Amino acid sequence: MANPQFLSYVDEHQQQFIDKLAEVVAIPSVSGDPAYRQHVHDMGAWMAKHLKELGAEVELRPLGKQVLDGQEIDLPPAVLGSLGNDPKKKTLLLYGHYDVQPALKEDGWRFDPWVLTPDPDNSGKLYGRGSSDDKGPILGWLNVIQAHKELGLDMPVNLKMCFEGMEESGSEGLDELIEKEKDGFFKGVDCVCISDNYWLNTTTPCLTYGLRGIAYFKISVSGPKRDLHSGVFGATVHEPMTDLIQLMSKLVTSEGEILVPGIKELVAPLTDEERKRYDVINFSVKDIDDAVGASVALSDDKATTLMGRMRYPSLSLHGIEGAFSAPGCKTVIPAAVHGKFSIRLVPDIGLEEVTKLVTDYVNAEFAKIKTKSSMSVEMLHGGEPWVADPNHYSYRAAHKATEAVYGVAPDYTREGGSIPVTLTFANILKSNVLLLPMGRGDDGAHSINEKLDTSNYIKGTKLLGTYLYELAKAE
Numbered sequence: 001m002a003n004p005q006f007l008s009y010v011d012e013h014q015q016q017f018i019d020k021l022a023e024v025v026a027i028p029s030v031s032g033d034p035a036y037r038q039h040v041h042d043m044g045a046w047m048a049k050h051l052k053e054l055g056a057e058v059e060l061r062p063l064g065k066q067v068l069d070g071q072e073i074d075l076p077p078a079v080l081g082s083l084g085n086d087p088k089k090k091t092l093l094l095y096g097h098y099d100v101q102p103a104l105k106e107d108g109w110r111f112d113p114w115v116l117t118p119d120p121d122n123s124g125k126l127y128g129r130g131s132s133d134d135k136g137p138i139l140g141w142l143n144v145i146q147a148h149k150e151l152g153l154d155m156p157v158n159l160k161m162c163f164e165g166m167e168e169s170g171s172e173g174l175d176e177l178i179e180k181e182k183d184g185f186f187k188g189v190d191c192v193c194i195s196d197n198y199w200l201n202t203t204t205p206c207l208t209y210g211l212r213g214i215a216y217f218k219i220s221v222s223g224p225k226r227d228l229h230s231g232v233f234g235a236t237v238h239e240p241m242t243d244l245i246q247l248m249s250k251l252v253t254s255e256g257e258i259l260v261p262g263i264k265e266l267v268a269p270l271t272d273e274e275r276k277r278y279d280v281i282n283f284s285v286k287d288i289d290d291a292v293g294a295s296v297a298l299s300d301d302k303a304t305t306l307m308g309r310m311r312y313p314s315l316s317l318h319g320i321e322g323a324f325s326a327p328g329c330k331t332v333i334p335a336a337v338h339g340k341f342s343i344r345l346v347p348d349i350g351l352e353e354v355t356k357l358v359t360d361y362v363n364a365e366f367a368k369i370k371t372k373s374s375m376s377v378e379m380l381h382g383g384e385p386w387v388a389d390p391n392h393y394s395y396r397a398a399h400k401a402t403e404a405v406y407g408v409a410p411d412y413t414r415e416g417g418s419i420p421v422t423l424t425f426a427n428i429l430k431s432n433v434l435l436l437p438m439g440r441g442d443d444g445a446h447s448i449n450e451k452l453d454t455s456n457y458i459k460g461t462k463l464l465g466t467y468l469y470e471l472a473k474a475e
């Protein structure tokens with residue numbers, strides 16, 4: 001059980017916590033676009049300032065530079081914080097990310113994505129980019145610390161904190177920092193907790209013990225030196241976009257089957273025991289329909305749907321840079337186009353292996369196209385898949401905390417998304433990692449109209465705090 005004073009404090013400060021979330025949603029910390037990079041740095045500075053005010057020792061650790069769209073720019077720093085150093089207490093490492101995915105009102109958002117907007121229908125939904133992924137959860141930790149500081153309560157465990165600003169763009173520089181600091185800043189960490197994923201549905205909290213990895217690719221096709229008039233040059237020159245579409249159509253079927261040979265053969269075989277684990281999860285295919293706003297699920301079967309997200313790889317096509325995409329009818333032949341796609345990886349499918357399979361296949365398919373265009377394929381960023389031991393004491397502590405705050409036992413899930421640093425923490429720090437999500441499956445992370453329900457934010461803050469108390473006692 002958590003301290004009752006702490007729980008009451010969270011209820012009494014609900015509006016103040018929402019106002020803080022509004023303050024950080026207003027900082028458009030998009031890591032993938034160089035034009036927004038200063039905002040990512042501003043968000044890192046905001047985190048450092050507020051953690052210091054809460055009594056933590058804080059350091060902004062530079063992570064070097066990256067080349068983005070031909071420009072060399074500073075990577076956002078890692079915000080490293082420590083609170084408490086009592087050798088009698090356990091030491092928990094918290095990780096979260098302060099960068100977000102891009103968002104433009106014209107993509108179809110109901111409200112300005114950078115203004116946290118409560119649902120006018122009073123449903124309690126708080127709309128805004130980053131509300132659920134991952135600014136709400138990282139503020140959840142800050143709220144817990146604030147409550148303890150203001151109430152004069154001792155924290156049940158020592159905290160180390162690592163917040164990064166590049167998670168949505170491959171976590172560049174972070175693995176190196178963890179390796180370098182494993183016997184420095186990260187020394188003494190007993191276990192790791194990350195709140196950066198989502199419940200499977202809208203009602204049942206969960207503990208997550210696996211993540212898919214990711215391999216993100218770009219296929220570039222070019223030909224003419226400049227964009228051309230299709231009336232003047234159509235049926236006259238090879239067109240890069242035509243070649244790229246042909247290549248991209250060879251990657252995946254409409255039923256989601258990956259066409260790159262050799263990938264599905266690597267997936268670990270399904271055991272009866274594992275199959276049964278999907279049957280007990282509180283979930284229905286309607287949860288998918290509700291989350292995406294349409295009846296478009298690949299399967300009508302619950303276990304097949306869950307396995308599609310948790311234990312099988314997937315290949316998604318994301319976009320074509322350089323293609324005409326504005327309204328209207330521009331009759332251009334683009335000179336160079338870059339197709340982007342990613343593959344979500346599962347255990348037994350490694351990043352290096354998949355990169356070779358994809359590169360060889362795309363090159364072989366391109367060789368079959370009769371064209372004079374040039375083509376190259378590269379892996380832009382990646383992260384390996386991860387699975388943890390859900391019988392660890394940290395999971396037992398989170399299980400008890402979930403029952404205390406939500407009055408139900410959590411589901412045990414594997415997440416379809418990726419948090420590349422998770423495996424690094426597990427391997428380099430040799431620690432158990434727990435994923436303790438705050439948001440719901442319909443939060444729309446990475447999509448338009450991302451939201452966090454007020455009750456998830458407030459109960460989620462109570463859950464994170466209660467987990468610390470349970471962790472202190474756990475064996």
Ligand SMILES: C[C@H](N)C(=O)N[C@@H](Cc1c[nH]cn1)C(=O)O
Nearest residue numbers: 133167168169170196197417418
């Ligand atoms: C699950 C986590 N909140 C998340 O959204 N992770 C991203 C990481 C990523 C990797 N490349 C780009 N973003 C994801 O799963 O897409």
Ligand SMILES: [Zn+2]
Nearest residue numbers: 133168445446
């Ligand atoms: Zn994300």
Ligand SMILES: [Zn+2]
Nearest residue numbers: 097133134196
């Ligand atoms: Zn995230």
